[in-house]
Amino acid sequence: MNFVIVVFTYKDLLEYEDITIEEHIQSSPQGLQNLIHRCGGRMTTINNRIAPWSNEGDVNAILGLVEQVKLSNGGNYYTEAMFEAAEEVFQTKLEELKAQLTRQGIHLREYEVREKIRREIEENDGILVTFAKGIEKTFDKTGKALKDKWKKIISVFK
Template sequence: MTSSSNELRIVLVGRTGNGKSATGNSLLSGRAAFKATQSAASVTKDCSSETNHININGMNKKLVVVDTPGFFDTDPENTNDMVKNRISKQIFEMTSPGVHVFLFVLSSRRFTPEEKQTVDFIESIFGTGVTQYGIVVFTHLDDLEEDEDYTNLDHFVRKGPSGLQELIRKCGGRKFAINNKLRDRKLEQHIKPLLEMMDNLVRTNNGKYYTNAEYTRIEEKLKAEKERKEREEREKIEAREKALIEK
């Protein structure tokens, strides 16, 4: 689907503790709309939406920011399956008629196997085509800049694991490092390139956005595949039982 409105609808996704909520607040001009902590247990239990009015590339736009529960939460009431169900049920109402940009929020402090599994899990929910709408955002730029080995983001990524490089490749090379501690004018100048990157991505996609119909299609495909495997397993069991009877 395509959009001709002056709305930019984005969804933040990632592992618990990576700074999704803090990143969302930065996109809301530093307003503490989303509760942000660095705990391994997410304080975000359900999707929530806030708006901001911004100017991108000379155009006034309404920015819709959706924060989501994190994956790999230590809270037993926030399992990956529970998070998946909440996201799939809640984000489309908040981003109707569709999502322009998914921000894959990663911590610059680590790219663990769980980070890779988080990306795989997101693709299992929305399909591999979701990266067409994706930008990788690294949090804790302030920590990176204090590292004497850090020169720039490109160098940081080249030194990173292959899984990280593959994700960025799938996202068309789109990446950004954010310092969520900045405020006021410094924050405004800091996030300007990210806002422009999101706007340019919408242009690259010719105004297309990720819709509920695409999610439904992925769900139906996964359901059909699951039913096929279950049917094949039943047929194997029936064949074995038949062979035993014939003996």
């Protein structure tokens, strides 16, 4: 959770309804509220219906959160080793659950077992680790790439 940033798309819909993201979150299901709380409130919005060159504020907000995550983690990023450790825990838990169910004479289909384990892990924040697999590979590149692309886009329209 120390590495999670939540980015909501369709910021324009919030603007149309004249509500803030915080107001939207307050009226959202408790699970979403818990997620936002567990990741330290690191969330932002982006309007993906406007021209990219008009979206500098949203892009900067995302990059700011990326920098905040980096600083709050002592300059460390979510790494492949972290992902692999989490994946190993997931697979171990999956195998334990399968064995337990088999001992109980319960034979569920694979997707049912996966869904059961997903729910258990989600309760312990583990499911979010699986969403972060790509973060380590793109985290460092993303900030620079977004800035570079943004500069190219802006230069075309100046």
